[in-house]
Amino acid sequence: MITLGLRLTLAGGKEAASRLAIIAAAVALGVGLLLATLAALHATDTQTGRYAWIFSGSATAQPAAGDPLWFSARSQLYDGQLIGRIDVAATGPGSPVPPGLPRLPAPGEYYASPALTALLRDVPAAELGDRFPGHRAGRIGRSALPGPDSLIVVVGLRPDQLAKDTQATRVTAFRTSPPARCSGCPNLNANGQTLVLYVAVAALIFPVLVLIGMATRLAAARREQRFAAMRLVGATPRQISTIATVESTVATVLGVGAGFGLFFAFHPLLARVDFTGTRFFASDLALRPAQAALVAAGVPVLAAVAARIALRRVRISPLGVTRRVTPRPPRAWRLIPLAAGLGVFAYFVGRIPKSTVEQIQVYTAASLLVLAGIVIAGPWLTLLGARLMARRVRSPALLIAGRRLSDDPKAGFRAVSGLVLALCVASGSIALMTTITAKRGVSEASAAVGGxxxxxxxxxxxxxxxxxxxxxxxxxxxxxxxxxxxxxxxxxxxxxxxxxxxxxxxxxxxxxxxxxxxxxxxxxxxxxxxxxxxxxxxxxxxxxxxxxxxxxxxxxxxxxxxxxxxxxxxxxxxxxxxxxxxxxxxxGSTTAIEQVRTVLLNAYPDARAPMTVGEQQTSISASMTQYQQLADVVTVVSLVIAGFSLAVSLAGGLSERKRPFSLLRLTGVQLGVLRRVVLLESAVPLLIVSAVAIGTGFLAADLFLRAQYEFSVQAPGLGYYVVVSVGLGISLAIIASTLPLLRRITGPETARND
Known part of the structure; x- marks a missing residue:
């Protein structure tokens, strides 16, 4: 049976080859995106370990052994770029040496990261170099740097100088993991960043599953009929399951291999993406062996299991495929998950969690619940639209499309679900950032004071x-x-x-x-x-x-x-x-701003780092950065997969419509009517559920803003509506572009029984 399954898969004609190629391509895209996100998680963990030593001064207690090291960490800016300055002073020969340094800098010396070294070389001393006393003793090694763009300097001072620093502490060992909170630390919230990337993995599940599920169902009806015919000539349920498993496994294995190829092909470009405030080292974007093995083995196994489950009617009886009945229509309970997700947003209006990590956890869970709710509620909303369309019948196309959608609203929504999810995510994130920019940004009237x-x-x-x-x-x-x-x-x-x-x-x-x-x-x-x-x-x-x-x-x-x-x-x-x-x-010029900053830093080294009005406005919205990263990742991925999902659904839809539409043509239905049916079957769920998804995105953004900032969402600009309208128009145009193929695939020869 395995040999027969391989033959049917690899030498089963054009239809089998097309199905194999589409499933493999869908799996390759999903696997490539999943591997990229897993690599980013690994790089984030590595990055977190590299800069943990900077937070050593925030420890509440230090071991008593050894000569302590005076340690003070502060942040400052240069042209919008964050610089971490660490002042150190040894109290004896046993004082610990920070990672990445061959020795402690003596008073009047400093070590700089490679990126900061290059900046010091290119920028006039009055703008940057004069902030650091003495001369450069060397470069900070890679083991102490979060990424290649990190701007870090370790300055050597006398113990009596740092003893007067109110933020200085004495340490005898360096941290290997950063604290959850640190008001005086000059870098990033590692826990929040890692959580954002884990959320991105979770958010990828929805569009990837939609895509892979849509691809594996390609020509499902035709496959069921073929397998039922094999049962009638004597094939056992075990043999049918084996053939189906071989078909799905071959396509998935090819897709997994191509997905790994995509990941390694785009690996250099992935290293250029800024996930956490600084780029990763390319070598850090590696896959853990266990993760790579899990993806390589797990995806084909899941595909094989899905194939066996999909053939349950064929295993029950060889006539189970022909004895089709209309499935039970979706019920209104499908709105409950969507309402629950919005309810979580509403509950925390006036009850905002205290910590940033808790806020990210709450609102991430609510966002994922909303996305899942749209997927679950989509078939019920499609059914409502189909029934409304069927009640207002004025043409045969409306009647046929309405009845077909009413019989199987899940299939109707499945074809456009990727686009609907992308619209929900994009609408929510755009509404969120448009409102924050309007409320928290520097207005045009005050731009004169921004510098x-x-x-x-x-x-x-x-x-x-x-x-x-x-x-x-x-x-x-x-x-x-x-x-x-x-x-x-x-x-x-x-x-x-x-x-x-x-x-x-x-x-x-x-x-x-x-x-x-x-x-x-x-x-x-x-x-x-x-x-x-x-x-x-x-x-x-x-x-x-x-x-x-x-x-x-x-x-x-x-x-x-x-x-x-x-x-x-x-x-x-x-x-x-x-x-x-x-x-x-x-x-407002960089030269003037940075010279002023240097003078003030030298005059008041213990004061809060000087910032321009514009920089302060930017820093006020810094807590939104992680949410913006999440929105950007999910939006981009959803849009990419949505386009691919639409292409797969169109190919699958044409294949599924061959026989029923051929029979309709034999009964005298005109080809123009069938073309309008195809357009209506895609347009009705797309437009109805998209309207709900867009409204849901705006409502979730409004509830979030009222909880976090106590103001309501503002309508986005005209550009948003233009983009949405153009996107929906392009989607409908792509659907319409397949209509001429109906003449070729619905000829009388297609109506024959296999």
Missing amino acids: AMLTDFITERDDITGEPVGAPPPPPAATLIRLRSIDGVRGVTLVHTNPLGTKDPAWGDPAEHGPPHDAGLASCTDLATMPGFSVCPPGAEAASVAPGFGAIGWGDPGDWPRVWPAAAISTAALARLPVQQIVVGTD
């Missing part, structure tokens, strides 16, 4: 008085002169603490935001040099301003006063007050 550099000194307020804690004295005159002398700097404003008790004039409605904080105080002379930061009333020496200008680019520019209220304090008294923020207005 202003901010240095904050206030990280907390007194629990009782609400007054800022930790404000330093005003900067030396030399620092202010150096800042104002930089080409591209428009002005420098110092925001002082406020002994007057005046309140923040930009606070907004206290009923919505609570009692306002104290205002900051600023010199009107300084504000006059800062376009876009509002002005003082005529004749005023000082003004009560916002305690920080980091939110000046938010939302509606009308929320900020155009004229700050005057403050009853002299210029001389103001100049003696501590400073809670330094604001340096620039022309």
Whole structure:
């Protein structure tokens, strides 16, 4: 039987060859995508282990043995790129050496990663190199770097210098895994990133299963009839199962082999994709032997099992195929999973989980439940559309299409399910990011202040008085002169603490935001040099301003006063007050911004890293990065597989329609009517379920935004509707392009009994 099965599969004519090629191609695409995601998971785990040492200073307890090493990790930026700076100071010969270094840097030395070394070579010292004291002693080795683009520097200092650093700790060993939380760490949330990629694997299951399931059902009716005929001439159920298993296994094995070939062919391109904030080393994108073996053996086994299950009617009786009855129609209970997924989103409005990892877990589970709910509810929605179409019969095409969809709504929806899933995911992610950009992005009216550099000194307020804690004295005159002398700097404003008790004039409605904080105080002379930061009333020496200008680019520019209220304090008294923020207005050029940043970092090494208003707005939305990565991965994969699914469904649909449509033509039905039937059978489930899927995507995005950010979703721009309309139009055009083939495949010879 195995030999016969191989012969039927490999030498069974054009139809068998076409079926073999389509199934193998579908499996190859799914396996290739699955292998790529598994490799990315392996690379993420490897990357996590490589940068864990950077988090060593966050450990709550350290072993007591050996000479401790003073250790302080901070982050800073250069032209939007994150730089991790690690300051170290040995207390004795036994102090531990970080991975990737031959020795500890002495005071006045530093080690830099290869990417940072190249940047230091290409960028003027005033913009970057002057931030690191001394000279470069060498490069950081690969064992300490998350990826080839990592910008990391290890700076050697004296123990007495780091002892004054409030963030410095003494360590005697380096971590091998990063902590779940670390407020002062300069890198990534490894747990969240790994979870995002695991979610991508789970999300891939839906479109891949739709594609492979659609391919394996290609010409299923014809195969059942052929196997039933073999039963009638004496073949046993075991023999039929063996032949079916051989057919499915051969196609799947070929597809698995091609999938591995696709993975290795596109491996160099995969290494260029940024999943976690920095690219992977190409060698890290390797498959674990167990994973490769599981995919290589598991996919053919699952295909063989599916083939045996699909032939249950043939095994029961050789006449089971011909004694067909209309299956029970889908019931309304199929809406329950979809409602449950949306219910999870709704439940957490006002009950948001505390940690980022918990939020990702909750909303990922809800998203997957919604996707599964659409797949489960699709046949029932298709049935509703078919019954509605059949009730309003005005032509034979409507009657035939409506009855065919009513008899088998699962098959009707299956053909377009990939496109429906892609539309749901794309609609939700686009609505999400459109709203966040509109609410949290720097508006056009405030773009003039986007290049202003901010240095904050206030990280907390007194629990009782609400007054800022930790404000330093005003900067030396030399620092202010150096800042104002930089080409591209428009002005420098110092925001002082406020002994007057005046309140923040930009606070907004206290009923919505609570009692306002104290205002900051600023010199009107300084504000006059800062376009876009509002002005003082005529004749005023000082003004009560916002305690920080980091939110000046938010939302509606009308929320900020155009004229700050005057403050009853002299210029001389103001100049003696501590400073809670330094604001340096620039022309937005990289040269000016980075020179200003270097001066401020050297003047205040223990302060929070300086950032521009634009950079702060970007960092505020950083918690959305992982959700965006998930949306991007699933959207792209879903769209790719959706297109392939449509092609497979068209090929399968033509094969399945051969005999019934040939019989209809013999009874006198015109070819034009059959063409309209084919178009209606695809268009009705596509349009009806797509409308539900798009609405579901928008509703899920709205519930998520109300839970996370307390604002509702905004309608996307015209471009979204154009893209959706064009996509649906192209899909219908592809379906219509197959209509001319009906004449050739529905001739009288096709209606004969095999």
